[in-house]
Amino acid sequence: MILSVTYNKGILLYPYQLSDLLPVNTKTTFVIVSSTFFSDFFLPGALALVMLGMGLTLTIEDFKGVFKHPRGIFIGLGAQMLLLPLIAFLIAALFPIAPEVKVGLVLLAACPGGSSSNLVNHLLKGNVALSISLTAFNSLLALFTIPIVVNLAMNIFLGKSHEFHLPMGHTMLNIFCFTILPALVGVYLRGKFPITAKIVERPLRYILPVVLFIAFGGIFFFDRKDNSTHFTDLVGLLPIALLLNIAGMVAGYYLSLMGKQGKKIRTTVAVEVGLQNSSLAIFIATTLLKSTSMAVVAVLYGITSFFITVLIGWLIYRFVEE
Numbered sequence: 001m002i003l004s005v006t007y008n009k010g011i012l013l014y015p016y017q018l019s020d021l022l023p024v025n026t027k028t029t030f031v032i033v034s035s036t037f038f039s040d041f042f043l044p045g046a047l048a049l050v051m052l053g054m055g056l057t058l059t060i061e062d063f064k065g066v067f068k069h070p071r072g073i074f075i076g077l078g079a080q081m082l083l084l085p086l087i088a089f090l091i092a093a094l095f096p097i098a099p100e101v102k103v104g105l106v107l108l109a110a111c112p113g114g115s116s117s118n119l120v121n122h123l124l125k126g127n128v129a130l131s132i133s134l135t136a137f138n139s140l141l142a143l144f145t146i147p148i149v150v151n152l153a154m155n156i157f158l159g160k161s162h163e164f165h166l167p168m169g170h171t172m173l174n175i176f177c178f179t180i181l182p183a184l185v186g187v188y189l190r191g192k193f194p195i196t197a198k199i200v201e202r203p204l205r206y207i208l209p210v211v212l213f214i215a216f217g218g219i220f221f222f223d224r225k226d227n228s229t230h231f232t233d234l235v236g237l238l239p240i241a242l243l244l245n246i247a248g249m250v251a252g253y254y255l256s257l258m259g260k261q262g263k264k265i266r267t268t269v270a271v272e273v274g275l276q277n278s279s280l281a282i283f284i285a286t287t288l289l290k291s292t293s294m295a296v297v298a299v300l301y302g303i304t305s306f307f308i309t310v311l312i313g314w315l316i317y318r319f320v321e322e
Contacts, residue, residue, distance in 0.1 A: 046211050047115045048182045053204040054122050054132070055186015056197045062129035063187075072127070075259045076134040076269045079252040081141060084109045084273055085149050087247050092157065095240060099157040104294030106153035108281040108301055109244060110146045112138035115179060116306055117275035119208060124313045126268040132183050134272050139179075140172065146284065241300035245308050249274035253316070263322045267313060274309040278302035 066073065088109030092102035113135050121131040154160055190197040252273030256266040278298040285294035 042214075044178060046214070047178050049211055050115055050119055050208050051132075051179055051182035052186045053208045054118055054128050055183035055188075056190050056204065057122065057201050058129050058183070058187050059190060060187060063133065066127070066129045066133050071259060072130050072256070072261055072265045072269065073133060073137065075256050075261065075265075076130065076252070076272055077137060077141070079248075079255045079269055079273045080113065080134070080138055081110075081145060083251050083255060084244075084248050084276075087251060088244060089153070089156075091240060091243055091247070092153070097237065097240065098293060100291055100293035101237065101240075101297060102157045103150065103153045104281070104285055104291075104297045105240060105244065107146070107150050107284060107289075107294060108276055108278060108298045109248070110142065110149040111277045111280045111284075112142040113272045113275050114139075114277040114279075116212075117272050117309075118179075119212065120271050120275065120306070120310055120313055121268050123205065123209065123310070124267060124271070124317045125264075126271060126313075127264050128268075130265060130268050131272060132179065134269075136180055138272075139277075143172075150284070150289075237297055238300050238304070241297050241304060242308065244297075245274055245301060245305045246312065248276075249309065249312050263316075263320060267316050270316065271309055271313050274312070275305055276301065278305070 085106060088106045092105050097105075115135070118128065118131045118135060120126075122128050249270040253266050253270040256269045261269070278301045281298035282295045282302075285291050285298065
């Protein structure tokens with residue numbers, strides 16, 4: 001059986017999680033096949049539309065509030081860039097898994113969040129301005145921190161290092177085009193047409209997730225129509241992926257609680273730490289590090305993390321008091 005992961009180098013660095021995460025047969029051999037319409041065109045457009053829709057719910061004052069009280073940003077960055085990799089190192093040290101898989105786990109934890117975390121925060125009525133700001137900052141800082149963290153993991157678990165660099169210009173352009181620019185356009189339109197923006201805000205809460213899942217469904221059913229999915233050989237690693245997801249959310253939530261942040265910011269940081277850009281982890285593992293084994297946990301994480309994060313976030317929203 002073969003684990004097949006489809007990716008496109010241009011698309012893969014967009015800040016999202018789920019597009020390249022539905023494996024096809026299972027083992028540690030990857031078949032790389034070309035992506036088509038949904039991967040190349042529909043998904044990037046869907047991501048831009050999602051960020052535009054979220055921008056329509058925000059004002060400049062929302063972002064000013066984030067930077068006027070920057071403790072939430074510092075807590076979120078600390079949780080995602082320091083605490084989550086430490087959790088990954090701890091999990092890797094405690095569980096008897098292959099050394100390459102341990103490195104892949106740390107690689108995943110070192111990756112930034114993405115548009116999916118912004119959407120989840122929008123659905124849960126979190127602080128979307130903070131979520132978008134954290135995504136942008138994390139994505140830029142990760143260009144420098146990922147090589148450092150991954151090389152540390154390779155030295156600890158494999159006894160060797162591997163020098164690599166992320167495509168900085170391309171990544172920065174994608175962050176701007178598919179995260180920052182659409183959100184800013186949405187903020188501008190809300191300021192220009194506030195009544196219209198208010199009218200469309202409620203239906204967008206339902207339309208945006210549907211658009212995103214149409215993109216994912218199109219990739220799965222049409223871009224990969226010749227493939228079938230089997231997870232048998234990966235069941236043993238599924239708890240590892242789930243543990244990183246859940247532990248990250250718990251750590252982000254309680255670090256925010258210790259920082260005396262309100263429920264809205266606590267939820268936002270928990271979601272940001274719980275949804276890593278697993279597509280970027282797969283790209284780095286298979287293309288830059290030439291290791292399919294390092295990508296396995298990222299594949300499993302990508303399949304499950306969105307739904308687990310939504311569930312835990314909803315439980316916080318529904319049952320946790322301010």
